[in-house]
Amino acid sequence: MRPLRAPFGSRWCTLALLALLLGTLPAPRAESQPPPQRAQFDHMTTGFELLGQHRDLPCESCHVNAIFKGTPKT
16 A cells, blocks of 8 residues: 655645635735824813823724723723
8 A cells, every 4th residue: 555645745834824824914005004094182171171092092092992981980
């Protein structure tokens, strides 16, 4: 009985595996998009003034998924 061999050899298997892995990578973006512009908002109208380091944080730090109602004040 003859031992079984890969039909195309290990080089072919390596190349096929590499092509499969490269095919699963995300495609590069054609052009980078600028970050969305933040609307000017007066936080004092909410009764919660942003002081100190809180002024410099992105809105998303507290307002997760753009949900504003019920945001904790701590």
